[in-house]
Amino acid sequence: MTTLYLHHLAALNHLAEPGHPERADRIRVIERVLEQERFTALAREQAPLAPVEPILRAHDARYVESVFDDLGRGGPLRADVDTPVSIGTHEAVLRSIGAVLQAVDEVMTGRVRNAFSAMRPPGHHAERARATGFCFFNTVAVAARHARAGHGADRVAILDWDAHHGNGTQDIFWDDPSVLYCSTHEMPLYPGTGAAGEQGEYGTVVNVPLAAGDDGAVFREALERIVLPRIAAFRPDLLLVSAGFDAHWRDPLANLNLTERDFAWATQRLVEVAARVSGGRIVSVLEGGYDLIGLSQSVSAHVAALMEA
Numbered sequence: 367m368t369t370l371y372l373h374h375l376a377a378l379n380h381l382a383e384p385g386h387p388e389r390a391d392r393i394r395v396i397e398r399v400l401e402q403e404r405f406t407a408l409a410r411e412q413a414p415l416a417p418v419e420p421i422l423r424a425h426d427a428r429y430v431e432s433v434f435d436d437l438g439r440g441g442p443l444r445a446d447v448d449t450p451v452s453i454g455t456h457e458a459v460l461r462s463i464g465a466v467l468q469a470v471d472e473v474m475t476g477r478v479r480n481a482f483s484a485m486r487p488p489g490h491h492a493e494r495a496r497a498t499g500f501c502f503f504n505t506v507a508v509a510a511r512h513a514r515a516g517h518g519a520d521r522v523a524i525l526d527w528d529a530h531h532g533n534g535t536q537d538i539f540w541d542d543p544s545v546l547y548c549s550t551h552e553m554p555l556y557p558g559t560g561a562a563g564e565q566g567e568y569g570t571v572v573n574v575p576l577a578a579g580d581d582g583a584v585f586r587e588a589l590e591r592i593v594l595p596r597i598a599a600f601r602p603d604l605l606l607v608s609a610g611f612d613a614h615w616r617d618p619l620a621n622l623n624l625t626e627r628d629f630a631w632a633t634q635r636l637v638e639v640a641a642r643v644s645g646g647r648i649v650s651v652l653e654g655g656y657d658l659i660g661l662s663q664s665v666s667a668h669v670a671a672l673m674e675a
C-alpha cells in the first residue's frame with residue numbers, strides 16, 4: 367500500500383533571523399531528496415489549512431487565542447524568545463497542523479498505509495499553554511487527539527526519537543492513559559526534562575535518556591529492550607512518530623552519534639511492530655534536524671523504510 371507525503375511551500379515562508387538553525391532550507395533539502403526516482407511511488411499531497419477546533423483538543427483555549435493574535439500581527443511572540451514569528455508563520459503553522467490531520471484521516475480510513483509530513487515549524491516542545499523551542503502548537507499531540515475524537519481510536523502511541531526531549535508532548539499527555547508517549551533523547555540537554563523517573567500519572571510516559579556521545583548501538587538497544595516492547599504491549603490503534611533527526615552525528619545542536627542507517631533500522635522495526643499491533647498505521651511528523659546533509663539522508667532512509675511497509 368501507499369505512503370503519503372504531505373508538504374507545502376508555505377513551510378518555506380516561516381522565517382527566522384539569519385543563522386537560526388530552524389530554517390526554510392531544511393524543507394528545501396527534504397523536497398530535493400524526495401524528488402529522486404526511488405520515491406516516485408509516494409502519494410504527494412499539499413498540506414491543507416487546519417481548522418482551529420482540533421488544536422483546542424491539545425491546547426488551552428486562551429493560549430491558542432493569544433498565539434493566533436501574535437501570528438495574525440506577524441509577531442513578535444509574547445511567550446518565547448527562540449520561537450520567531452514572521453508574516454508567513456501563521457499560514458505555515460496552520461498547514462503544519464493541517465498536514466497531520468490529513469495524514470491521520472487517510473491512514474485511519476485505510477486510504478494509505480502510512481504517512482510522512484515534512485512541514486515546519488516543529489511541535490514537540492509546545493506545551494498545553496506555552497510556546498517554546500521553535501514550536502507553537504504540538505503537532506503530534508493534535509494528531510493523537512484527532513485520531514481519538516475523529517476516528518474512534520482507543521489508544522495512540524507516540525515514539526519521539528528527536529535528540530531533545532518532547533517536554534510539550536509529555537506535558538499534554540501526562541495524565542492521559544489513552545496515549546503512550548515514548549522518548550529517546552540526549553540528557554542533559556535542552557529542555558532539561560525527560561528523566562527515566564518521569565512516567566506520567568498512569569505510567570504511560572516512557573523516557574529513555576541517552577548520554578552525549580552515545581551511538582546507534584545504544585539507541586537500538588534502548589528501542590529493542592524498552593520502547594518497542596512497551597508500544598507492542600500498549601496495542602495502539604495508531605502509531606505516531608515525532609521524527610526529529612538531530613540525533614544524527616553531523617547535527618550541530620546535539621551530541622549523539624546516530625547515522626541514517628539507524629533511522630532506517632528504527633523505522634523498519636516500527637513498521638514490523640505496527641503491522642502486528644496497529645494494522646500498520648503510522649503517521650510520522652518532522653520535528654528537528656539541523657544539519658542539512660544529515661537531515662536529508664536521514665529523511666530519505668526513513669521514508670524509504672516507510673514505503674517498504
Ligand SMILES: [Zn+2]
Pocket residue numbers: 528529530610612653654655
Ligand atoms: Zn530536537
